[in-house]
Amino acid sequence: MHPAFSVIFLTTLIGTGQGLFLALFSGQTYSAVNLLPAQHSSFYITGSLLALILLIGGLMASFFHLGHPERAWRAASQWRTSWLSREVIALPIVMGLVFFYGVFHWINWEVDLFGNQLPGQVTLIIGAMASVAVFLLYLCTGMIYASIKFLQEWATSLTVINYLLFGGASGFTMATAIAAYNAPTLVGFYGSWAIILTLAGLVTRTVSLYRNANIKAVSTVQTAIGIRHTQVQQKAMGMMGGSYNTREYFHGKTAAFLKSIKYIFLVLVFPLPIMLIVAGMKADSSLLLMLAFVVQFVGLMFERWFFFAQANHPQNLYYQTI
Amino acid sequence: MTQLALVIDLNVCVGCHACVTSCKQWNTSGAAGPLFDDNPFTKDPTGTFFNRVQTYEIGNFPHTETLHFPKSCLHCEDSPCVPVCPTGASYKREQDGIVLVDYDKCIGCKYCSWACPYGAREFDEQDKVMRKCTLCVDRLYDETLPEAERKPACVLACPTNARLYGDVHDPESEVSIAIREEGGYQLMPEWGTKPANHYLPRRKTKVHIHEDELVRVDNPLKKEDIRHETSTEVTLDDWLM
């Protein structure tokens, strides 16, 4: 497939925004049960604001993908059958809940709902709802790709798992960097989770790379045109100057280019950020942690490019002579 | 249930592209507005078409066959492109099984084109909506047209009658009989999309001639050819000469 930058930005930005929110909320839950020191609300406010900015950025990027963004509201109508439609519904819900999560931290409204004098109960409830929505949004994003069964590289539960783990990893890495600025006691917690999630992502992505390298295409030119002969060669594709079919479904780069992108993302997403996080935590350097996030995020854009480019659409069988 | 569809006879298609041009002509002049063309007369022409004719070579020289292969939306019975559409712009008509895009609802997200294994949908770069073969739904029911012309433009244009049109759910229709009797098949059956359009395979018309039929063993002439010895005696002719 041809990787579209709008979709690369959409998926990486909202993934990180969701992961950042999960990091904030898990920090708050841990401190609610006294596993971590409590934080000043400004940490959660900055965090939710940044998560919201990432989510909005993703939404804006997605509009660039549409031919008619002004009709985008219609896209919420087919949630019964379309994962894309479900994502279109889940994204604003997540944005709204993250917004209220930040707002309620800001106005610091205390109600004793559980009757145990626990502080921040309202935000815990909103945060729990938002977390559910975040997981559903990861599911929707992944299923958009995983549900197209003949895009064999995508049609696996690994697609969903990778979206979840990559979003989580970059979100926690970002949370580590934010914590280094205004919640230093959480750096160790976020940093170790960022490393754990990154390593988990490394495992699942390696499995999916291995799986994709060994895929046997179900469709062949024989099934595509229905001729049983081992020697079938396309001589003309029916037009001279190319068409949507030759632009949308081919990445148009060499195999060597594809391979180099793979190695770039394998380095930028996994070992480099982990080293930077470890170094940043050791040296107490917020700059190194920030760098870890930036490196990983850039790496994820390479990863997403590769994810799209690697998918081989069966329609390409009809366009062998370009 | 009705399922209108095309049956394309690969045995007679000569690859003349008449269906492509007539399709473009009819559909670019319709109510939905022109089908986009970019650089039509210069380098790298491109544009939106509903139908393409491709050419394949089968076998190794000198044992080759040329196959001309027209391809358009197959109006799948279990069309994967429809449920993925987030807006409901892509739909399959209940009454005749035609798969259509509502150009006023489409947001141009291109998701349906990813979900069509045949690459039958083309995004219109000018209108920014997804377009595809409508089976000339605007001809089929138009009572101002003579009845014989209420057919897809490509079917009317085909000079070799390689394109048949009809209801594949009606067992007695021309298309159903052709599929049944001439070995009609579907493209990429492995995905379970159940394309309504079918293709008729190349068929060799072979005549078996046995040697008996070239050299008659029981030639009656030979049987009657009983030659008698000629007489050496003087005959009447001798007298006359």
Ligand code: SF4
């Ligand atoms: S050929 Fe493609 S566009 Fe047409 S109905 Fe089938 S899946 Fe949909």
Ligand code: SF4
């Ligand atoms: S491009 Fe249009 S028809 Fe296709 S899925 Fe998107 S909204 Fe539906």
